[in-house]
Amino acid sequence: MPSMTNPTADLFGTPLLPGLAYRDALIDLDEEAMLIARIDEQDLAPFQFQGWLGKRLTRSFGWHYDFDTSQFGATDPLPDWLLPIRQRAAAFAQLPEEALVQALLIRYDPGAGIGWHRDRPVLEHVVGVSLGVPATMRFRRRKPGGFDRVAVPLPPRSVYHLSGEARHDWEHSIAEMEVTRWSITFRSFTASARPGRR
Ligand SMILES: O=C(O)CCC(=O)C(=O)O
Numbered sequence: 248m249p250s251m252t253n254p255t256a257d258l259f260g261t262p263l264l265p266g267l268a269y270r271d272a273l274i275d276l277d278e279e280a281m282l283i284a285r286i287d288e289q290d291l292a293p294f295q296f297q298g299w300l301g302k303r304l305t306r307s308f309g310w311h312y313d314f315d316t317s318q319f320g321a322t323d324p325l326p327d328w329l330l331p332i333r334q335r336a337a338a339f340a341q342l343p344e345e346a347l348v349q350a351l352l353i354r355y356d357p358g359a360g361i362g363w364h365r366d367r368p369v370l371e372h373v374v375g376v377s378l379g380v381p382a383t384m385r386f387r388r389r390k391p392g393g394f395d396r397v398a399v400p401l402p403p404r405s406v407y408h409l410s411g412e413a414r415h416d417w418e419h420s421i422a423e424m425e426v427t428r429w430s431i432t433f434r435s436f437t438a439s440a441r442p443g444r445r
């Protein structure tokens with residue numbers, strides 16, 4: 248058996264999904280424990296959408312998107328403890344660190360997941376770090392008579408980067424799990440939507 252170095256590529260290294268890049272072990276176990284503790288000490292709020300409360304708990308830095316008004320507003324700057332992680336996430340995605348102007352912390356308690364969606368169109372790059380437990384990010388794209396589907400394993404401490412087709416043409420979701428998972432996602436704005444530096 249050839250060793251499987253990249254579960255998001257086939258044996259020839261061709262990505263399962265154009266625009267999806269992935270690597271294991273962006274951070275080590277100590278860093279992961281630190282990040283989980285930091286997320287847990289935040290004032291996390293249930294994700295809200297038109298009076299509906301999602302089970303996942305979130306906090307945004309840099310920019311906050313209000314799903315009720317469909318507006319982005321400035322919020323607290325990224326805290327110091329997130330900066331080295333953003334730096335590594337940006338280096339992985341080959342982006343300037345300052346381009347990743349938004350950070351979203353999420354805790355998915357048992358029974359929480361995230362339904363099918365594309366991230367807001369004003370956002371461009373999405374770089375996500377998974378913490379705690381393995382999860383699967385599912386992707387789907389409508390085609391005549393159904394969907395193309397791809398499932399991508401996200402081990403704890405791994406990082407993924409969504410851009411291009413994976414970001415704009417495919418929806419993604421994470422099924423509800425029985426154990427707690429945490430994630431940190433960093434995002435950039437599209438050039439036309441960029442509300443200013445922060
Ligand atoms: O938890 C994750 O890794 C994904 C979160 C996500 O898709 C989102 O916040 O848009």
Ligand SMILES: [Fe+2]
Pocket residue numbers: 364365366419
């Ligand atoms: Fe998303």
